[in-house]
Amino acid sequence: GAGVSQSPSNKVTEKGKDVELRCDPISGHTALYWYRQRLGQGLEFLIYFQGNSAPDKSGLPSDRFSAERTGESVSTLTIQRTQQEDSAVYLCASSLWTSGSYNEQFFGPGTRLTVL
Amino acid sequence: QQPVQSPQAVILREGEDAVINCSSSKALYSVHWYRQKHGEAPVFLMILLKGGEQKGHEKISASFNEKKQQSSLYLTASQLSYSGTYFCGTDKAAGNKLTFGGGTRVLVKP
Numbered sequence: 001g002a003g004v005s006q007s008p009s010n011k012v013t014e015k016g017k018d019v020e021l022r023c024d025p026i027s028g029h030t031a032l033y034w035y036r037q038r039l040g041q042g043l044e045f046l047i048y049f050q051g052n053s054a055p056d057k058s059g060l061p062s063d064r065f066s067a068e069r070t071g072e073s074v075s076t077l078t079i080q081r082t083q084q085e086d087s088a089v090y091l092c093a094s095s096l097w098t099s100g101s102y103n104e105q106f107f108g109p110g111t112r113l114t115v116l
Numbered sequence: 117q118q119p120v121q122s123p124q125a126v127i128l129r130e131g132e133d134a135v136i137n138c139s140s141s142k143a144l145y146s147v148h149w150y151r152q153k154h155g156e157a158p159v160f161l162m163i164l165l166k167g168g169e170q171k172g173h174e175k176i177s178a179s180f181n182e183k184k185q186q187s188s189l190y191l192t193a194s195q196l197s198y199s200g201t202y203f204c205g206t207d208k209a210a211g212n213k214l215t216f217g218g219g220t221r222v223l224v225k226p
Contacts, residue, residue, distance in 0.1 A: 004157075021207060035216075042118070042203055043158065043216040056213055091157065101172065104160035105214075 002026070004108035006092050012114045015044045021077040021111045024096030030072050033105060036061075043091065049075065050097055079082055082115045089113070117141060119206045121217035128194045128224045136189040136220045138204030146182050147187035148205040151198075155178055158203060161189075194224045 005024045014020050022041050025032050034046040045059040049069040060066070064082075079086055093094040093105040119140045126134050137145060146165045149172075150158040164180035165186055172178075178189045185212030191198055201221050205214030 025164075033213075042218040043205070045215060046211050058213075077212060093158075096145070102165065103150075104161050105150075106169075107157035107159070109157050 004094050006090075006108040006111050008111060010112045010114075012116065014116050015084060016081055018080045019082055021079075021090050021113070021114065023077070023092030023094075023108060025073070025075070025076045025092070028072075028105055029094035029096055029106070031095045031103075031105075032069055032075050033091065033093045033095075034067055034075070034077050035109070037091055038088045045078070045091075048082045053069050060083065063076065065109075067111055073098040079113075082113075084115050087113055087115045119204055119217040121202075121204060121220045123220060125221040128191070128198075130194060130196060130220065130226055132224075133187055133192055134191045134194065134222065136191070136202050136204075136222070138189070138206070138217055140152045140185045140206050142185065142208055144180075144185050144187075144206050144208065146207055149176075149187075149189050150177060150203045150205065150216075151200045152203065152219075155202040160208055161202075165179065180183070184214070187225075191222065194222075196224050196226065198222060201225045 007022045008047045032049045035043040047067045048056040064080045067077045089109045089110040093107045095105045096103040122137045149161040180187045197211040201219040207218045
């Protein structure tokens with residue numbers, strides 16, 4: 001079956017522009033995560049959606065970052081007024097969610113964002 | 117708070133063993149291990165839960181010392197395919213929001 005897909009795969013933008021990144025999770029996965037990975041660094045948690053619950057936005061670095069998810073499907077991560085320090089690979093992951101249990105996260109290929 | 121991984125990098129010959137550690141200053145509920153090959157997305161390896169339960173796919177072993185708030189991943193008889201960056205992710209309570217460490221780069225040479 002299809003895995004997690006992300007678009008675009010690469011995005012080059014000018015400082016100050018807004019960008020929108022898209023994630024299509026695996027069908028049936030109610031949990032969706034966004035991470036940021038700077039060059040040579042680890043995975044930095046940004047935001048987590050689970051079903052109809054309020055998203056956990058505790059990892060968003062500033063109010064320039066926002067994300068939405070429509071039901072249990074597509075999610076978009078929006079970065080407004082981009083800065084050069086926003087340059088990174090943005091990874092999306094999805095998983096099944098079972099109360100009191102853990103499930104593996106399936107990662108998408110990422111969107112490489114370059115802010116000039 | 118981000119868990120600390122050690123070593124930061126390790127180079128092995130095929131067939132050699134290595135241990136990767138993941139430590140936290142706070143009590144942990146679970147530890148998750150992922151491997152990322154260069155230019156690819158991270159791939160799940162294993163989940164270790166408080167109380168001893170483990171869930172994983174590959175023939176890679178790991179341990180979770182709850183008292184020391186530490187987990188170790190054991191690469192035994194390493195293969196070329198083990199090369200990549202290994203990340204541990206931790207959480208403090210039941211839930212799937214993970215905080216990942218900085219990663220350990222593993223290179224297995226023929």
